[in-house]
Amino acid sequence: MILDLYNYWVVIFLMMSGFYTLIASNHLIKKIVGLNIFQSSVFMLYISMGKVAGGTAPIAAEGIDTYSNPLPHVLILTAIVVGIATTSLALALVIRIKESYDTVQENEILELDRISDEETQA
Amino acid sequence: MFAVTCLAILIVMGIALARAFIGPTVYDRILAVNMFGTKTVLFIAVYGFLTERPEFMDIALVYALINFVGVIAVLKFVERFPPPSAQSDE
Amino acid sequence: MSAINLLIDIVLLTMLVFTTIAIVRSRSLFAIVMLSGIYSLLSANIFVVLDAVDVAFTEAAVGAGISTVLMLATIGITGYEQKKRRSISRITPLIVVFITGAVLVYGTLDMPAFTNPSNPVHEHVAPRFIEQSPTEVGIPNMVTSVLASYRGYDTMGEVIVVFAALIGVLSLLGIREKKTDPVYTEPPPRPILQVMAKFMIPFIILFALYVQFHGDFGPGGGFQAGVIFSVAIILYTLTFSQQDAMDLVPPWVLKRLAALGVLIYGGTGVVSLLKGGNFLDYNVLAHDPIHGQHYGILIIEFGVGLTVACVMILIFFAFISRGDKNP
């Protein structure tokens, strides 16, 4: 039982650590690192599904007849690209936020936003 | 034989990882990451032989390359934006 | 999996767990970025152990390479400090994470066992890819045939995602062509590095080309080649200066080429449409379906490589051209 699923459980632990960093962290860059961990552990979940006992990499070669499943690999290649695209956009946003708020701490930004909200209302 | 080598490399990686955790200066971390990267290259190479499909040496080459460029990038940024204290980054 | 592979897998996962814990607990941003580089390398190793060589290739180039470089450029601008925050309750996030994790663990209880060859994953769709793609598509790397042919439309979406990221970064940061601050235009002279870089860059580009065109037979393909190519330019930028690199590959050319890459991919689809097939049906591109598949995959991989290389270089330029504002 444990040997059947240990890979998934470790991956879930990693996923949840990343998720925790993402939602609990106060620093925007640390949030993004959390996001990366969260996503790449999901990638590992997929790749774990594709592994076949005794299989090798899905590149056809003489004398090999058991290959691991190529489909999860394809999906995750796409997902990695999506991940880096999101990361770079998020980092660009962080740079702009730093330039206009002069901070990258979430609580300080929210505080500044609250002040400007009140000014708009007044 | 390859298995033993693989495990030895993994041990080295583990120790380098420990150095990366404790730091204390940014340079220690960079050193550890660099070492980790080189050992990753070796790991991939040996692992290919372990599983009897050594033709994926391209990955190891990429790692070696990325590792070098990564270290240079880190150094450039550390030089350009020196950390608050060179002695420890904590 | 044999015992030794299992052991290696477990050791790597354990290291990954420790790295993650260190990242979660660490307060030094620099350490976090370094550790996330290690995280990528480790997960790439796990991908190799789990037979996903193409994924490992990409993860190493993207996670340990590009994303670390971008993160560093960002913390250079935002500062290394992570201020102590006032005590905000961490209970709510913990509860959310705990519930999500519990649902996932609950979900895995009925998951098909790890590596069991009779799992549904290996029985329904995948066998055709494994058994017939070498004859239907005609190339040995099944990942490439699924990526570029069976699910070629997803890959086109992926190229568009990269292009969308470029649009976003250009909109947010832009690329400043002229640098005004003289302090940073001249990096300290570093003869050893420059000689090394000059020596290596041609080989890196050659290697990128090899990865681009050898992707049918081994791990690699357009995306990986594009990233490697951009790494060559990044190395050039780092050892010389941004202005030198921009003279070498002017951003306005790169912008055009990035859009062109997307159009090459889409254009292949349109051509196959005009030739009477479905969108992205390469069979109709030549008289012989196998040749058609070959041409199709070659062309779209070129489009992917072009877009990815240009976008990565442009994003890198955009990030470092912001750097001199807040040293």
Added chain:
Amino acid sequence: MINEHLPALQVVVPLLAAPICFLILNNRLSWLFASLVSWLCFAMAILLVMEVKDGAVLHYEFGGWAPPWGIEYSVDVLNAYVLLIVSGIAAVVFPYSWTSIQKEIPESHHRIYFTAMMLCLAGLLGMTITGDAFNLFVLLEISSLSSYTLISLGRDRRALTASFQYLIMGTIGATFILIGVGLLYALTGTLNMADLASKIPALEGSRTLQAAFAFLVVGFGLKLAMFPLHLWLPNAYAFAPSAVSAFIGSTATKVAIYALLRFLYTVFGADFSFNFMQVQWLLMPLAVASILFASMVAMFQDGIKRLLAYSSVAQIGYMLLGISLVNITGLTGTLLHLFNHALMKGGLFLTLGAIAYRVGDTRVKSIAGLGQAMPFTMGAFVVGALSLIGVPLTVGFISKWYLILATLEKGYWPLTVLIIISSLMAVVYTWRIIETAYFQERPANAPEVKEAPLSLLIPAWTLIAANLYFGINSRLSTDLATGAAKMLFGGSLL
């Protein structure tokens, strides 16, 4: 020949138009091209609706590979209906954009704006039409990445934080969807929705399936701003440029609701979703809470855009309420509200854009006296507001009518009362605006304000007029919605 490729062209044309928009160096040409493509998309959507309205289902195999090996697009009444909404709104917003962004976005960014809008449109259309679960994720990310960009184009610096917040929440949502799809894949070995649907009934009771269901519902919940997960929405709509608020506000959440419906009904099947998982008892309280809470908050907003954003959260509550009733009338109500809400919110946001163009901002107090100064703009706003409230002869009435009927059919009369109360709340929050515009004097020191230019008024009035037209002659929308609802329930007796 073209007809048979329509499903692919519907998405591929805007996808490829995006890089072309970026390559065209002249801003005005880029705009003309983008508008042309948006009309073309609308025309294709109309053609698709014509083809499938009698219950036919179109299939398109990308690369000529049969599903489940290749990626398949499949168009039925439901997709075609949502395609019509999305491309229709786009066909109005694109021409509108030119004048609107002149004052809101620096000129250097105009081309980027059109490219990003085009990508967003393509992503949303693709999400709607695709029959492959993973392809949905890819297209979702295309539309999300471009909408983060579009929102960050807002002038206020809070647009940046709004965009960042949306990015974080949106990516969590997308990752949850990815996990859900992964678990489904692990169980069935396929990614094609129709194929999944045929394999899932045999797996009922599997704990993995339940977890996949939970992740997909929460993931789409984040994307569609389901009540406790709606936090990203108000700021994103409030600080984005006006045309962007109009486009994203009236399409993005709708497509997410569509995707949720697709998974609940087609992939998992109504039986699993509602009999086994009982998801309606999750959706109903959330819907009620979001209607009450968001309407309440909307009453106290001073920025009109944010007010409308909270009202959107409330309207999403109506749509979820319709789903949670689990009968054909309720689902028809939901689908009608997709259409109607797109029309009214689109119209209202476009009107606000016209006000922003002349006045410079859209706070309630700065529109004082505009009733006289901008009669056509404010007239449009009044009609839109009436529609939001649900006054007869407007589209808002039609969908609320269906929802009320559905609650009565089920015998849930407290929900009937709730719908009426929340309509009254809508009266309160829109009345504040109308009262300020018509019955307050323009401050003496305020600058002179002219009527908005025609290039803004015509698109705004087009949508507003559609509000009236479909309110009076609702045959088209109700037929399609009823057809789609019946198709979703299929043969299952619920």
Added chain:
Amino acid sequence: MNFIIDALSWACLMLGCFLGISGAIGIFRFDEFYSRAHAASVTDTLCVLFIISGLVLQSGFNLVTVKMIFIVVLLWLTSPVASHALIRSAYQTGLKPKLAITRKESSKRTQS
């Protein structure tokens, strides 16, 4: 013949492992950055050489061998350059090497 090659490659691999581990111990145990860098960079190159030669002996001559030779060349070029650059920038940003630690200082350090 096979036996000799096996034995040789065993020896190479084990030597490489030994060098790797000694470098790792160095990087872990030494108490100052420059000594750690020394330990790491000195062992790195030889370790790579031995392990890869062990592999080359096993694989015979083919494309894989060529790639492995490339790896050795690449690492031999980049690794010293990276170490050089690292130490140089550490020195320039003000991290001073402890050239001679007196007994008193070192005991003080262990206490603290």
